[in-house]
Amino acid sequence: MQRLIFEPEHEQFRDGVRRFFQREIAPHGERWREQGYVDREAYLKAGKLGYLLMWADEAYGGAGVKDFRYEQIVYEENIRNGELGFYINLHSGLVAPYIGGLGSEAQKQRFLPKCISGETILAVAISEPGAGSDIGGIRSHAEDKGDHWLLNGSKTYISNGQLADLVIVVARTVPDKRSGLGLFIVEAGMPGFERGRRLKKMGMSAQDTSELFFHDVKVPKDNVLGDPTQAFAYLARFLSCERLIASVGSMAAAQTAFDLTLDYVRERRAFGRPIGAFQNTRFVMADLRTQLDVAQTFIDQCVLLYNADRLTAEVAAEAKLFSSEVEGRVTDACVQLHGGAGYMEEYRISRMFTDARVTRIFAGSSEIMKEIISRSIGLDDRKMN
Numbered sequence: 001m002q003r004l005i006f007e008p009e010h011e012q013f014r015d016g017v018r019r020f021f022q023r024e025i026a027p028h029g030e031r032w033r034e035q036g037y038v039d040r041e042a043y044l045k046a047g048k049l050g051y052l053l054m055w056a057d058e059a060y061g062g063a064g065v066k067d068f069r070y071e072q073i074v075y076e077e078n079i080r081n082g083e084l085g086f087y088i089n090l091h092s093g094l095v096a097p098y099i100g101g102l103g104s105e106a107q108k109q110r111f112l113p114k115c116i117s118g119e120t121i122l123a124v125a126i127s128e129p130g131a132g133s134d135i136g137g138i139r140s141h142a143e144d145k146g147d148h149w150l151l152n153g154s155k156t157y158i159s160n161g162q163l164a165d166l167v168i169v170v171a172r173t174v175p176d177k178r179s180g181l182g183l184f185i186v187e188a189g190m191p192g193f194e195r196g197r198r199l200k201k202m203g204m205s206a207q208d209t210s211e212l213f214f215h216d217v218k219v220p221k222d223n224v225l226g227d228p229t230q231a232f233a234y235l236a237r238f239l240s241c242e243r244l245i246a247s248v249g250s251m252a253a254a255q256t257a258f259d260l261t262l263d264y265v266r267e268r269r270a271f272g273r274p275i276g277a278f279q280n281t282r283f284v285m286a287d288l289r290t291q292l293d294v295a296q297t298f299i300d301q302c303v304l305l306y307n308a309d310r311l312t313a314e315v316a317a318e319a320k321l322f323s324s325e326v327e328g329r330v331t332d333a334c335v336q337l338h339g340g341a342g343y344m345e346e347y348r349i350s351r352m353f354t355d356a357r358v359t360r361i362f363a364g365s366s367e368i369m370k371e372i373i374s375r376s377i378g379l380d381d382r383k384m385n
C-alpha cells in the first residue's frame with residue numbers, strides 16, 4: 001500500500017540514505033556478525049553524512065530536523081539495506097535524547113558534538129541481573145559525596161556495552177523509595193567502570209550486548225542529568241519515543257521479510273509449479289500483506305502524532321505491542337514458506353526470524369505494554385479491589 005505520510009523531499013532523502021546503507025554498511029554485515037560487534041568507523045561515516053542525531057540543534061553540530069519522518073527513514077533503511085547490529089537508532093534516538101532533553105547547556109555543549117560526529121558512541125544502562133521490566137527494583141546505587149556521586153552496581157544486556165564511550169546509567173539515589181532514581185553519565189576510562197562479558201545471543205549477532213560493572217566510580221556532579229531523584233519520571237517520558245522507534249524497526253523488518261519471501265515463492269518450484277501458485281501460499285501471503293498494511297498505517301499515524309507532540313505513552317505501547325507481534329508472525333510464516341532453506345543461515349530469512357524474537361521482549365515486553373494499555377482504559381490493578 002502506498003504510504004501517504006512522506007512528501008517528495010522525504011523520498012529524495014531516502015534515496016541518499018539507502019545508497020549509504022547499501023554501500024557503506026551492508027558489505028561489512030557478515031564480518032561484524034562474526035566478530036560480534038560493529039566497527040567504530042560505521043558511526044563516523046554516518047556522522048559525516050549528518051545521519052546521527054539529526055534532531056540536535058545546529059549550535060551543537062546537528063541539522064535541527066524536528067520532523068521525525070527523516071529519522072524514521074534512516075532507521076527503516078538501516079534495517080532494510082544496512083545491518084541491524086549497527087545500532088544507529090539506539091545511539092541517535094534512544095540515548096542521545098536524554099542529553100538533548102535533560103542536559104544543561106554546558107552538558108549539551110560538552111557531549112553532543114562528538115555524538116553527532118560519531119566520535120562518541122552511546123549506551124543506556126537500565127537493566128540489571130535482578131531488574132528488567134521492574135525498573136523500581138534497580139539496586140545499583142549512587143551516594144552523594146558532596147562534590148561527586150559514588151556509583152556502585154552492575155548492569156546487564158546493555159547494547160553497545162563494549163563500544164560505548166558514554167553510558168547513561170540509572171542508579172538508585174533514594175534508598176527506600178522505588179522511584180528514587182538518578183541518571184548518571186559514565187565515561188569510558190573512569191576508574192571503577194569495567195566492562196564484563198559480551199553476551200552470546202540467539203540473534204542480532206553484530207550488536208554487542210554486554211555486562212557492565214561499577215565499583216566506587218566517582219561521577220562528577222557535572223555528569224548528572226536533570227534532578228538526581230527524578231529518573232523514574234524521565235524514563236517514562238523518553239520510553240514513548242523508544243517504543244515508537246522499536247515499532248518503526250519492527251515494521252521495516254517485517255516488510256523486508258515479506259518482500260524477500262515474495263521473491264522466493266515466485267522462484268522456488270515444487271510439483272511442477274512455483275510454490276507461490278499453491279493456494280496456501282497465496283492465502284498466507286495475502287494475509288501477511290494485509291497485516292503489514294494495517295500495522296504500517298497505524299505506525300505511520302503514530303509518527304505524525306509524535307511530530308505533533310501528541311503521542312501518548314499508551315498509544316506508543318499499542319504501537320510497540322502490535323508491530324512486534326506482527327513482526328513475529330510475519331517472520332515465522334516467511335521461514336515456513338522457505339522450507340528447509342528458511343532454517344539455513346545463508347538465507348537472510350533465518351537470521352531475520354531469530355533477530356525478530358527480541359522485539360517482543362526489549363524496550364518493554366509485550367506483557368508490560370499490555371499493563372500500560374490496560375491501565376489507560378481504567379483497568380488499573382493498583383486501584384482495583
Ligand SMILES: Cc1cc2nc3c(=O)[nH]c(=O)nc-3n(C[C@H](O)[C@H](O)[C@H](O)COP(=O)(O)OP(=O)(O)OC[C@H]3O[C@@H](n4cnc5c(N)ncnc54)[C@H](O)[C@@H]3O)c2cc1C
Pocket residue numbers: 123124125126127130131132133134156157158159160201204209358361362363364365366367368371
Ligand atoms: C538484545 C537485548 C538488548 C538489550 N539492550 C538493553 C539496553 O541497551 N539497555 C538496557 O537497559 N536494557 C537492555 N535490554 C534489557 C531489556 O530491556 C530487558 O530484557 C527487558 O526489559 C525485560 O526485562 P528482563 O529481561 O529482566 O525480563 P523480566 O522482567 O524478568 O521478565 C520476564 C517475563 O516476565 C514478564 N513480566 C515481567 N513483569 C510482568 C508483569 N508485571 N506482568 C506480566 N508479565 C510480566 C515479562 O513480560 C517476561 O515475559 C536488552 C535486552 C536484550 C535481550
